[in-house]
Amino acid sequence: MHMIEANGVTLHYADTGETGLPVLVFSNSLGTDFRSWDRVAKRLAGRFRMIRYDKRGHGLSSAPDAPYKMADHVGDLAALLDQLNTGPVILVGLSVGGQIAQGLAISRPDLVRALVLCDTAAKIGTAEMWQTRMTTIETGGIAALADPILERWFSAEFRTSRPAELAGWRAMLTRTPVQGYLGTCAAIRDTDFTEETSRLSLPVLALCGTEDGATPPELVEATAKLIKGARYVPIQGAGHLPCIEVPDTLVQALTDFLKENALV
Numbered sequence: 001m002h003m004i005e006a007n008g009v010t011l012h013y014a015d016t017g018e019t020g021l022p023v024l025v026f027s028n029s030l031g032t033d034f035r036s037w038d039r040v041a042k043r044l045a046g047r048f049r050m051i052r053y054d055k056r057g058h059g060l061s062s063a064p065d066a067p068y069k070m071a072d073h074v075g076d077l078a079a080l081l082d083q084l085n086t087g088p089v090i091l092v093g094l095s096v097g098g099q100i101a102q103g104l105a106i107s108r109p110d111l112v113r114a115l116v117l118c119d120t121a122a123k124i125g126t127a128e129m130w131q132t133r134m135t136t137i138e139t140g141g142i143a144a145l146a147d148p149i150l151e152r153w154f155s156a157e158f159r160t161s162r163p164a165e166l167a168g169w170r171a172m173l174t175r176t177p178v179q180g181y182l183g184t185c186a187a188i189r190d191t192d193f194t195e196e197t198s199r200l201s202l203p204v205l206a207l208c209g210t211e212d213g214a215t216p217p218e219l220v221e222a223t224a225k226l227i228k229g230a231r232y233v234p235i236q237g238a239g240h241l242p243c244i245e246v247p248d249t250l251v252q253a254l255t256d257f258l259k260e261n262a263l264v
């Protein structure tokens, strides 16, 4: 287990693979921890140095009281990468992790060589939608919304054919610290990177599960269209978390992109 003090919080992270290999960094979604990337990391082992971490309020990282700002999440990741001396990385961000990735590319371009934006957008949902979710969770806890959240996370096929796995991911969601979940909802509620993201100039791949009910394919494609030269690839049959549901497809799209852009 690796823990580090960064930007005023304690972050839990994994750092695997040889120094000197291209560096891939993974930032995951609301209500999940870095185990979301286990299947992807297993498939890429030996080819990359890979850093996965629990953002504040999630997993084993500190969970300060809500609310958080997106700048807090971005500052945490910048501090982590600075301390690990990664230099510029290939940054893969899923959902709010994709917003953290956009924020880092905007504020610390020296740390980001390329972006992989997975099931994410410059702006996710509306302020009203996030406020309603936060109010429901303040009274009923995360469990009150677990069913609709899991419906957005996974395709109907996955939910019916893999019940034991579904139970595990539900446990990850409902065991997220409530302050961490609420704090991160507030950060998403207050984020609109449309202007800043449209000024980005680096290799970008955008991916989205065709069954994603949280950041639908049209939304993710619209974010890709903001960025000159960005490529959009649909991930067939997956919901919001293709890294869990169809890791082989995600790894193929990622490695094709890295080769095409001479990043490996």
Ligand SMILES: O=C(O)CC1=CCC(=O)O1
Pocket (backbone or CB within 6 Å): 028, 029, 030, 031, 094, 095, 096, 097, 124, 149, 152, 188, 214, 240
């Ligand atoms: O919980 C959801 O609806 C999915 C989601 C939205 C932002 C995020 O990170 O996850």
